[in-house]
Amino acid sequence: MVHYHSGSEDMFLRWFVCTIEELESLSSKHFVVQNTKVPGGGFFEVxxxxxxxxxxxxxxxxxxLEKSEAFDPSWTTNAxxxxxxxxxNVRGRAGPFGLYVLASANMEERTSVFFRIFKAQTKYxxxxxxxxxxxxxxxxxxxxTFAGFVDVDIPESGKISRRSLLCSINLLDNGFPCIIILTTLWWRALGLGGTTCITSRVYSNTAIRRNAHLFVFNNGLANVKVSKLEAWEMKRPFMNGA
Structure with missing residues (x-):
């Protein structure tokens, strides 16, 4: 398991040790998007x-995925x-595609969380x-920026299974938002191995509280489809008894 983080480590650890029940108790409004194509250069708002x-x-x-860029082995140790x-904003072949989170309505402010796929000698x-x-x-x-390589077994058919590129993002607003990103396994499976995790703070000026929007984007040449997106608005957690 790999962790990349900035900002308050203490905040990260408090979130990390929360039980599943405590996290689920914060969930409120539920939104679902399914089977939605995102063409190259396209985006849509959730x-x-x-x-x-x-x-x-x-x-x-x-x-x-035959359009994927070649992978340079020197990148392995410096994601x-x-x-x-x-x-x-750097257009690629298979990616970047992912989310603009904590975005203003006009996307003048936005935090990007995305994937890029490269073709290595024997696998992607x-x-x-x-x-x-x-x-x-x-x-x-x-x-x-923070990054990590995700261990995904992509078949030669070029189609990634729904389970393969799975990402869970928690946006925790406690003064300044803290972004926690888990991929490959559900965050509920944290600890079973195989998960890449990133946590970071951002300092939005306009995309805060009820002015924060969520977008899906694809800035690559390859076709991308959102198999399923589920989002829950989260109630404010109690931290340090407050």
């Missing part, structure tokens, strides 16, 4: 979600640098990236 505290679980299917070079390599470059209109803010 309607009805206008809140900065959300739990999202989604699964992607990608076809046309974060690769994410910094190939941010969400999947990069999961958190790009906060456009997360805030505030100046002089700390906005590093």
């Amino acid at each position: 309607q009805g979600i206008y809140y900065s505290q959300v739990d999202v679980e989604l699964a992607f299917e990608v076809t046309g 974060q640098a690769l994410c910094g070079q190939k941010r969400a 390599k999947v990069l999961m990236c958190h790009d906060p470059t456009r997360s805030t209109l505030r100046t002089n803010m700390y906005k590093p």
Whole structure:
């Protein structure tokens, strides 16, 4: 299990040790999107979600993986640098595709959480990236990228199963939002191994509370379909007795 995190480690650990029942007790409004295609260069908003505290679980299917870019073996040990070079606005072949979270209505502010797929010598390599470059209109803010490679077995058919690219994102707004991203396994299966985890803070200026929007995007050439997206608005948790 790999953890990449910034900001308050204490906040991360408190969230990490919460029980399943405590997390589920925070869930309120529920939204579902299924079998929705996202063409290259396209995006859509998940309607009805206008809140900065959300739990999202989604699964992607990608076809046309023969368009994937070649994987450079030197990238293996530095996913974060690769994410910094190939941010969400850098168009690729199979990706970037994923979510704009904590986004303003006009997407002037947005935090990108996305995948890129590369063709290695014997299999595909999947990069999961958190790009906060456009997360805030505030100046002089700390906005590093974070990334990790996801262990996904993609068949030669080029179709990724629903279970393969599965991502759970928890947006926890306690002053400044904390983003926790888990992939490959459900967050409820945390501890069983095989999970890449990223947690980070962002400092949105306008995309806060009821002004926060959620978008799905595809900035690659390969076709992408959202097999299923489920989102829950989350009630504010009690932390440190408050």
